[in-house]
Amino acid sequence: MTHDSYTENLLIKVAWYYYKDNLTQNEIASLLGISRTKVVRLLERARVEGIVQFQIKGMETNGLTMEKEFIEAFSLPHVFIIPTPQNDKDLNDSLSRAAAQYLNHKLQPEDLIGLGWGRAVSRTVDYLSMEPSCHVSVVTLTGGVNYYLHNRNFQDRGMEKFQHIHVIPAPFLASTEEMAESFLSEPSIEEILALGRLSKYILVGIGGICPDATIIQEEKMTLNELTFIKRQQAVGDILGQFFDRDGRVIDLPHHKRLIGQPISTLAMMKNVIAVAGGEKKVEAILGALKGGYVHTLITDENTALSLLQMEVKK
Structure with a gap:
């Protein structure tokens, strides 16, 4: 079997x-x-x-040993480490499948999942297998959710599996700080943000600082802007909010234009599941762990080993 x-x-x-x-x-x-x-x-x-x-x-017994070491090294409540695929192109897909299975085993009827954005999160949603009768709902954690809605075929991609889809009715990034403040003061947006904080599980990706990052591919930011952010010692982002190697959120103008949950909120919760792996994201994952934004990490063996080695060298 x-x-x-x-x-x-x-x-x-x-x-x-x-x-x-x-x-x-x-x-x-x-x-x-x-x-x-x-x-x-x-x-x-x-x-x-x-x-x-x-x-x-x-071979997973070796993975169990690594998981124990990882949990101890980073004081992380949970980690799930999968074997690294031979083909790098298969990594994101394998991680998303693993994250979907992780959630499938956890989810109960009437649960609410808070969704970040990006390829790993989107694929995880695709691979979730549950009946609509389970009455599981989702709520977005940022504005600009075209990655889930406008770019997907509902019938083929299975969004009908959810009882309710609560969407922040706003862009990912407002054109000005004043416009962001206006959006965030709207009762409809305040209500969705409050609902997001009640999620039983929150699923996020961790973005690296590289030209093929989803935040660039989705045109939420230009390559020049990302280059500037990298010069400010940024190593990665969650929900479009950039942090340094120690997990400290960097003071950036664009943060004041974001519409969504602050990652400082994630640090106060105990249910954030991050799906991330690959050499380009090692520093970003390390920063996310240091910042306390992640409580369950789903990654691969090579990435986990690199993170353990970096932690030992500090």
Whole structure:
């Protein structure tokens, strides 16, 4: 029987904690954020499928060790590390599939997901598999959501899976600071922003500082503007807000024109899932971790190893 990377990882984790770490089923359920009944089912499945033999097999046991090291090194509540694909072009797709499976295992009826923007988030939404009867809704965290709506075919891409789609009715970036203040004072926008802060899970991407960054490809910013931002010691962005290597938000004029949730809000929450990987994003991910904006990181082994090495060298 075949199954996705996340399910495979979860099966091995449950078996590892139960048979190797001698945790109880209740302790495993609490640790992984799933029900005890699901732990029992996964243990039985691991036995049936031969994952549990005289030893726990699979290269993912190395991933488990790396995940433990990563959590300790960055004081991160959760991390999910997938094998790095041989082809770099497949990385974003693999990460998005993993993020979708992660959410599929977590989501309950009537849950609300807060959505950032970008390719990884958009693909994760595409890969979410749930029935409309689950009544899961989404709310956008920024303005300018054409990446989800205008550029998608609803029937093919599956936005009908959500009960409600709450959209900030504004652009990503206002033309002036005064215009941004006007948008942000609108009751309809205030209401959506308040709803976003009530999300059970928040899904974001982490942008790097490079010409092929989504923020450039989506024409939300020019290459010259990005070059200027890089000179201010920026290493990456979340929701269009740029930070340095230590996670400090940089004082930039364009931040005052953004319509959306401040990432300082994310740092005060405990439910932010970031999907990011690749050599070009290592410094950006490190800054996001240092800033405390991320509580669950979904990345790949090569990226995780690079981040661990950078943390050791500091």
